[in-house]
Amino acid sequence: MRVLFVTPFFEPAWIYGGIARTSSKWAHAVASASRWSVSVFTTAANGNSELPVEVNVPIRLDNIDVTYFPRLKFLKKRYISLSMAWALITTINLYDLVHIINLWTFGNVVACTICALRKVPYVVSLHGLLMPWAYKHHKWRKKVYMSLVVEKLLKRAAGVICATDMEKEHYLSLHIADSVKVISNISDGPEIEVNSLRKEFREEYGLGDTIMMLFVGRIVRNKGLHLTISAFSRVAQHYPTAKLFVMGPAEDNSFAKAEGQIKDLNLGDRFFYLGLQTGDNYWSAMAGADLFVLNSYSENFGNVVTDALSVGVPVLISDQVGIASLVSQYEAGEVATLEIHDIVEKMMRMLGEPERLREMGRRGIQLVRENCAHAVVGRQLADYFYEIYESIRFKV
Numbered sequence: 001m002r003v004l005f006v007t008p009f010f011e012p013a014w015i016y017g018g019i020a021r022t023s024s025k026w027a028h029a030v031a032s033a034s035r036w037s038v039s040v041f042t043t044a045a046n047g048n049s050e051l052p053v054e055v056n057v058p059i060r061l062d063n064i065d066v067t068y069f070p071r072l073k074f075l076k077k078r079y080i081s082l083s084m085a086w087a088l089i090t091t092i093n094l095y096d097l098v099h100i101i102n103l104w105t106f107g108n109v110v111a112c113t114i115c116a117l118r119k120v121p122y123v124v125s126l127h128g129l130l131m132p133w134a135y136k137h138h139k140w141r142k143k144v145y146m147s148l149v150v151e152k153l154l155k156r157a158a159g160v161i162c163a164t165d166m167e168k169e170h171y172l173s174l175h176i177a178d179s180v181k182v183i184s185n186i187s188d189g190p191e192i193e194v195n196s197l198r199k200e201f202r203e204e205y206g207l208g209d210t211i212m213m214l215f216v217g218r219i220v221r222n223k224g225l226h227l228t229i230s231a232f233s234r235v236a237q238h239y240p241t242a243k244l245f246v247m248g249p250a251e252d253n254s255f256a257k258a259e260g261q262i263k264d265l266n267l268g269d270r271f272f273y274l275g276l277q278t279g280d281n282y283w284s285a286m287a288g289a290d291l292f293v294l295n296s297y298s299e300n301f302g303n304v305v306t307d308a309l310s311v312g313v314p315v316l317i318s319d320q321v322g323i324a325s326l327v328s329q330y331e332a333g334e335v336a337t338l339e340i341h342d343i344v345e346k347m348m349r350m351l352g353e354p355e356r357l358r359e360m361g362r363r364g365i366q367l368v369r370e371n372c373a374h375a376v377v378g379r380q381l382a383d384y385f386y387e388i389y390e391s392i393r394f395k396v
Contacts, residue, residue: 001036002094003385006111007101008079010042010066013051014278015249017218018185018303019127022163023101025186026125029378030385031063039095041087043079043107044068056083069107080106088114097158097385098122102129103150112153121158121392123385126300128163130171133222133298133320151176158388163301164322183380185301187372189310190283197280197311201288205272211242211351214289214313216304217296219250224295224318224338225258231295231343233265239351247274247285287311291350291357295336295343296321306372309333309364314357316347326371332364 007023009016023042031038039058044050051068058065069084084107092098092114100108100115100122115122128134135142154160160180162168168180190197202208213232217223225246232244244267246258255273262271274285286292292308292315299305299321306323308315315333317324324335334346350357370376 001034001096001386001389003030003036003038004092004095004098005038005040005042005101006088006098006108007040007042008105008107009045010040010068011061012278013046015047015276016045017248018301019102021303022125022127022185022301025374026099026101026377026381027064027066028062029186029374030381033375033378033382034386036382038064040064040066041084041107041111042066042068043071043081043084045071045076045079048076056087078106085110092118092120095120097389099125099385101125102127103153104129104145109149109153112156116153116156121388122156123159123161123388124154124157125161125163126167126171128167128298128300128322130174131167131298131300132170158392159384161384165325166322167300181384183384184372184377185303185306186374186377187303187306187310187368188374189307189368190280190287192280192283194287194311197284197287201284204284205243205288207243207288211239211290212245212288213242213291213293214245214247214285214308215293216247216286216308217294218248219246219255219258220252221254222297223248223254224297225254226261227295227338227340227343228293229258229261229265229267229271230340231293231347233267234340234344235347235351236267236270238348243270243272245272245274245285245289247277247282249276283307283311286313289313291316291347292333293347294318294321295338297338299323306368310368310372312361312365314350314360314364316343316350326367327364330363330367332360332367 005027009020011024013020027040044055053068055068055070058067069081072080088111098115100111154176162182163185168182215228236242292313295318302321302323305315319335327333328335336342336346
């Protein structure tokens, strides 16, 4: 069986956050869980620049073949690639199933359209594109695009993948189609021993026994960094040595506002910005934290949340983060509303119960192992793809 993944962003374009990372992990996991041939079509996009890769030819990355296509230089943010479109037109019938991640970009729409015309089964992973916050951004433009393009492509799909029950509920409420499968994103944790990473990071920043809170994510409005800073400023009055670390790329004016907020609240010596980190640097910061905080307005899943849990760090997240129900089920952290008083109350309660905090960390590791491990999710995806392939082949 031959499977093609179509995604606008792929490794190592980590600047795009979850979509690049999830696409990469899923593709490798399916190849590992099966004997199938797995290929990827993606763009060479890397923010305002291009990835330093050879384009228009397959490149072997471990157990998968990846082809990076150049985008039109004068329409960079539209991620339009004519060479990708041509490759899809000329090769789509070589594949038994196509997995399309997201539907707002040119290549993904072309892939769906060609699959429908050539009668090649395709599955769409929504990756948060229809979550309320994301859908309301440029609302009227998206409504028109939905009615003219996206709804038709979703109705023709052999299946739709949502990362959490929360995302599934939002999707089903739109009454487009009801063939939906919930399959988690992947989080396996670091390859290096966690205690070593923690010790290394805390020594580097001279933290000692200081409480370290950590926010990780793209610094944009919907991630709620301003809420985290406000809550931290109140809690910090009770924990005078506590520090707040922020890790992730700044993508809009939210970081400038955060700096202003830090200055106004007199937190300059207690705030550390790490920027975008990858590899061991990323995992060191994760492992070094005592409490991970993400007061996001919208997350279909929350990759950074499961990363924190995978290294035994308890989490405080908003009820708009897709994985919130699992966090509550496993008692691996606290789930708060987007109200400052509720965030502060739960932050104080967690910090005031050190043993309970440690137990949450242990439960978080269990959550990730049972629901988000590479082998677990890879097997779920492979089984789902094969189920679709067999049902369509049987009909034919």
